[in-house]
Structures are given as structure tokens and as C-alpha cells.
Amino acid sequence: MEGDVVQMGAYIGAGLACTGMGGAAVGVGHVVGNFLSGALRNPSAAGGQTATMFIGIAFSEALGIFSFLVALLLMFAV
Amino acid sequence: MKKGTDDVATAEEEGGLVFHPMDQFIVKPLFGGDTVNWYTPTNVTLWMVIAILAITALLVLGTRGRAIVPSRVQSVAELAYGFVYKMVEDVAGKDGVKYFPYIMTLFMFIVFSNMLGLIPMSFTTTSHIAVTAVMAVAVFLAVTILGFVLHGMSFLKLFWISAAPLPLRPILALIEVISYFVRPVSHSIRLAGNMMAGHAVIKVFAAFAAVALISPLSILAITAIYALETLVSFIQAYVFAILTCVYLKDALHPHH
């Protein structure tokens, strides 16, 4: 019974941790959207900044991955 | 807890709907046996060797013609070379070019491991924290040592942002130091997490495909996620390489 409660808590926690991925999605969308609006204003400068955009995406996405990892840890490793 | 999971798993197997999205990541000895020693040839070995063979096929066999007008394979090899070379040159600067072979090694290994991992029933070596952490820590140590060797103690100015107002500098330095030491963590977990997440999601949808009612939807979803994963495989390799270049640039030119 006690184990079940722990497991329930872990699963609920995993589900809650998954909401963090939504934040990462918002972040990535924000990065790319702003890049795009800037790129459409000044297309000639856009090519050189694609790498910067990917770095931004990577940093933003990493946090989503962290929350996903927490979810996985809660589900499988606690 | 573990006992509970086992119970759930057996219960599910009896019910017909089986979720084992993480089983594809299990490291198994290739030739039977049950212990995984450090030298045991495992499926990790198998897929790393396949990655080596694929890289060799592309970059060595593909270019053996040395043709002025390249064949298709040769132009792909040249494209890969030019892509990484330009990335190193653009991000790390001209003096970063001499570290190009190392970054090319990392990039080719990651991109091939990621892509080979997309083959059904295959094993994704880069989905393991052990693998990515070794690479990320190697990059971190190499870059840090390189920074100290090239600049001595003035490498520490990397954390002392002279452009900021003086009262803010200690706080910024603290943040910079923390973010510097978080680098290998995020660097490795990003790659492993992306690979693991994508493959696990595919497996989850594959489990749904067992139910006849939703299997068309599930197969459609697998197709879509597979396409996304192909993109992610490449982008994560690119991101790993470009972040390595960024860290390298910090080591070569620590003054902001």
C-alpha cells in the first residue's frame, strides 16, 4: 500500500514535470518567431544568424529536455 | 517500487497493451552471456562499429575517385566537410580551424549514430547519458585546459565581464561561473534526452498501434514523429558541434 502511494506520487510528479516541456515549446517558438520576423525585415542579414538561432533553440530546448528527464526519472527510476 | 513496476508490466502484458518504450535502450552482450564487463562486445559495440563503417564508406570510399566533377557520394562527403568547416570557421574563428578534425569527428559520430538509431530495431548509442556525457566532459575539459594553456590566468577574465557596470560584475561573474560548469551537463543531456525522447515516443505510439481501432492514427503519428526525429537527429548533431565551436571560441578569445 505504501509503495502504491509512492508510485502514485511519482506518476503524478511525472505528469506535472511534463508541463515544463510546454514552456520549452513556447521558448523555441518565441526564438524562431522572432528570428523569422527579424529575417523578413532584413533578409540579407538572416543567413549569418541562422547558427545563432539554432544555439538559442538548443538552450531553450535543453530546459524542456530537463523536465522530460525528470518525468522519466520519476516514472522509471524512483 | 521496482516490484510494483514489474507487477504493472505483467498486468499490461496480460491486458494486451504493452508499453516498454525504454527497452530499446538496454545494453545487451552480443554473444550471449549475462555480464556486461567493460570489454564485452555489446550492441553498443555493434552500432558504433556500424557507425564507423558508415562514416568510412561516406568519407573514404565515397571520395576514392578524387574526381574534379564529384560523384553523388563524393559530393555528399564534400558537403559534410564544407558544412562543418564553415561552421568552425564562422563560430570559432580562423585560429579555430586547426581543431576542425576533432569537431568533425564528434559531428560525424553523432550524426551517424542518431541516423542509424532511427532504423527500426536498432540501438541508439547517443541516447545514453554515458556516451554523451563522456563526449561533453571531454569537450569541457579540453576547452578549459586549452583556455588556461593559451591565456594562463587571464582566461578567468571570461567570467569578469568588463562591459557591465562595476557593481554588477561579481553577480554576473557568479552566474557566468555557474553557467560555465552547467555547460557539460546541458550539453550531454540535451543530446541524450532528445534521442531518448524521440525514440521512446515512437515506441509509445507503436504500442498504441496494437489496438486495431486507433492503429491507423497511431501509424500516421509514427510517420510524422519519424520525420521530426530525422530532423532532430541532424539538428542535435549540429547543435552539439556548434556549441563545441562556441566553447572553443571562448577558450581561444576569452575577452568578450
Place this chain on the structure above:
Amino acid sequence: MATETESQGDAAATGADAAPGGAEAVGMPQLDFTTFPNQIFWLVVTLVVIYLILSRVALPRIESVLNDRKSTITGDIARAEELKLQAEEAEAAYNQALADARAEAQTIIAEAKAEMQAELDAATAKADAEIAAKAAESERAIADIRAGAMQSVEEVAKATAAEIVSAMGGKSDAKAIDAAIAAQVKG
């Protein structure tokens, strides 16, 4: 799905057999620390092999191919430039030849014109001279005739005057008559 179930059966079996990590196999294989040395060992071997292959064989080769291509392309461009220059030279030479030919034709025409003009002039001059000579001759003849006539007139006048003078009963003074006649004829 069937194969997957099978593989999972395998995995479960090996997981159960893999003594210390057996339980973890059901959880997260990434956190099964017993497999870490194995993965790290093979990863290092793989990376070293890839690095050696790339730095010894692949990258120098691709670099040399790219450099060859670049030099070939620049060589081709230089050759094309040269050929263009040659073509331009040829065109210039052609234009020069054309201009020369035109100039020559002009000179030939001018020469012919001049020659014809000279001939014409010579003929005109000759004709003029002939005409002039003939005119002079005629004039001389006329002058002669006129002189002859004058002479005759004088002689007749003298004779007539002498006759008249003698017929009038005067003594014909030859010298006076001559002077008078000369004055009359001149006047």
C-alpha cells in the same frame, strides 16, 4: 509488434539474467551504471578510430580534392580570359586590316584621280599651247598682212601724194611727203 514483443521477451530474459542490473533494465537503461564502463570504453575506441580515419585519410583527401577543384576552376577561368583576350586581339587585327584596306582603296582612287587629272591637265595644256601657237601664228599672219597693207597704203599714199603734189605743180619733196604720210598713217 510481434517482433517487438519478442525482443521485449528477450530483454526481460536478459534483464533478469544480468544479475546486478536486472531490475534496472525494466526502469531506465540509461541509469544502469553497470553498463557505463562498457559504453565508455567502446565510445573511446570508436572516437579514436573515427578521428584517425578522418585526420589521416578522409579530411586531407577531401581538402586536396577541393583545392584541386578550386585551382582547376581558377585555371579554367584564366584560360577563358586569355582566349577572350585573343579573340579581342583577332577582332582588333581584323578591324585594322579592314581599315587598312579601306585606306588603300582610298589612296588608289585618289591616285587614279590625280593621274587622270594630270593627264587631263597635260592634254588641256597641250591643247591650249597648240591653240595659243595657232593663234599667235594667225596673229602674226594678220600682223604681216596688216603691215603689208600698211606698207602698201603708205607707198600708195606716197606715190599718190607725190603725183598730187606734182600735179598741183609743186615740187615734190620726197622727204616732206614721207614725214607727212608717216604722221597721217600713225594718227
